[in-house]
Amino acid sequence: MTDFYVLKLLDKLRGGFSRIGVDYDVMRSILQVKLTMDGRRTPTVLAGMQKKEEKKEGSPLRVQWIYLLFGVMLIPLMMLTGNYMLQMSLVFGVVMFMITTTLISDFSSVMLDLRDKNILASKPVNRRTLNMAKSIHILIYLFSVTLTLTGPSLILCLFKQGVLFFLIYAVEIILMDCFILVITALLYLLIMKFFDGEKLKDIINYVQIILTIGITVGYQLVVRLFDIAELSLSFKPAWWQYLISPIWFAAPFEMLIGGARDTHFVVLSVLALVIPVLLIVAYIKLMPLFEKSLQKLSEQGNVGKSNARMVDWLSKVTCKNPVEGMFFRFSWSMMKNERDFKLKVYPAIGYSIVFPFIFIFGIFWDGNASSIKDSNTYLMIYFGATLLQTVVLMLRYSAGYKGSWIYKLIPLPNTAPIYRGMLKAAIVRLLLPLFAIEAIVYLWLFGLRIVPDLVVVLFAMLIYAVICFRSYPPVLPFSERYEAAKQKDYTANSFGLLFLLMGMAGIHYVFTLFMGGVYIYLLVLVVLNLWIWRITFPKNVSSTGRGSSFPG
């Protein structure tokens, strides 16, 4: 086992940990084991079936290129001088947005993890230590993400803005990370207090969606309140600024470097320091409660089989091939019951709800509501499909990945019906309801004239689903463990898919430019759909002999 550098850094804080009742040596051992395991790959049952280059043990703390990219994009903001309030509120707004969404989508499953309990809690380890180890484990990743994100601007500001600026920035980044972690944990705690068992898991998933939407909209608000064009304007204090945390973090710059002595700035600066510290203290106090509440998650509730009939019916409608129908129902119930799947996918649902509306929201904000009815803005609905890439990627993972030996045992002539059933289940369960809701709101906004366009969008999304599926190496559904997801970087892939989606909206736009274009495009899409579904999932010759095309 390697001794991680970050643990040596942590050793410096040993005294502090002991003071709050944490057994430091034990915590260090737990962290070391956790970090070692994160860097490893467990061979899956199906490893022999897939061609895969076995990677060497990787460091769990890899550089994530997407964050570095966003980090570089922060640099222009750092170059500005003069108005620290506007500049730094904006910087912290961007950074907090990125970090919080990462935490919600990537670390919720770690935060709400119960699997360790039997191994660790049966040993003489007190709760506080256990919980602290868990929090530090998340914080280490959170810091590595934050450092990648803020690294470029940190280095630059040291040269451009001076040492004092650099120091304030660095300290505030740490405070901000703790702030975000604690706020999220306390929110989960609050939910766990009021709900339990199966319901709690659902509620947490809904909160993820709401939180994602809330942060995205809130971020839009911050950006709009300080219009970039108005950066030169002077900052006007107002009461609502006490409620927006990026503004707290901006105030110390104005006070310590800009020399502002106004009470307003002093109060904001104090908030930036005191609130995170208070929250951490509260968190440490409430930790045992958090762990106790987590226990509720493991309680078995009755899942019920109320909609078994409906699934049965849906699988019959969408899948002609019985094997395909079988995997449709299998994927459906796995998506319904697998908690980790929901933890990872539901934030993406949040984005898919909010993206199609965020631009329209902007237009309303600018007071051009009347112009919207005749515009082409409805093409924004394409962004509703962004959820597909996450779903298709996540369908391969499962906490019960070891159950996948079943694929090898059952006599299946080929895998095409498995994938086809899986993809259809994902579309029917997640994409279609979402699309239906968005379509209704769009119809209300844009009027009935967009009905043909919406049909076109639907068919385009079905093609997009297949392309998403094809862009990742095929892995049988629910046959890899989640931890493996950390070791593969599909960032480039998801960027490509996002651009593709925009391209599809672009093509759609071109066809709206001439009379009847939409109908021609619709015809093209229907044919393309038949073709792409057929070549991606070749017909299963040996089973029933009946072909199946997707009845969109």
Next chain:
Amino acid sequence: MGLADDPVIAISGLWMNYTDRMVLKGIDLKVYRGQIIGYIGPNGAGKSTTVKIMLGLVEGYNGKVEIFGRDIADGDVSYKKRIGYVPEVAELYDSLTAREYLTFVGELYGMKRSDVDYKAGKLMALLGLEKAYDSRIATFSKGMKQKVLLISSMLHDPDILFLDEPLSGLDANSVMVVKEIFASLAARGKTIFYSSHIMDVVEKISSRIVLIDGGDIVADGSFAELREKGREGSLEDIFNQLTGFDKYRDIAGEFVAVMQEVSSHD
């Protein structure tokens, strides 16, 4: 350790319910040094819940649980230093090597890394796993994993061992070794508390058998005592009688009939 006849485990009036059902309905149990307790009962009777409560893994129970004379609800976890636990086989970090896992567990028990490493290496070798010491546990067979779990529960020389199906997956030779280990530990005053579904083994190695059914203790005593109370036959028969289960022939017959049914259901 106190007087020899103080109970090491004293459970009184233990009730436990999950959201929808009662799991334990007033368990009273005293366990003394040197006893090998076979804790048996049908699936879902509340066996592992009892054990998990004693280990502090499950909370929210009613009643009193004292281990080494101290109430475990007092928030002090140090009693766990003198306890070893073998959970079901799936519960270990299998992406670690045996060396890493065992030294880690030892450290959790407050032992020095080099001491644990030395001890664990020797114990592994004794169970025939010296070559596997630096391999990932994920590559192990079920029996090998079970041996690692057994070693991890005894590294720190505990006074009480809680074992959940400790012999599962072991070959006949290893079973003999492990049974002998249990016997000699008990002779040294250690307490072994284990649950199993294999009645032959329970019958042979337990000095005391506790049978629970529906959250309640329905029989408690040595095998000889259980038989004296008018129960005939093997432990399996006694088990069947006490849990009121006498229809196994009917059920088996019906099961096979359903298996062979021609699908007329569609």
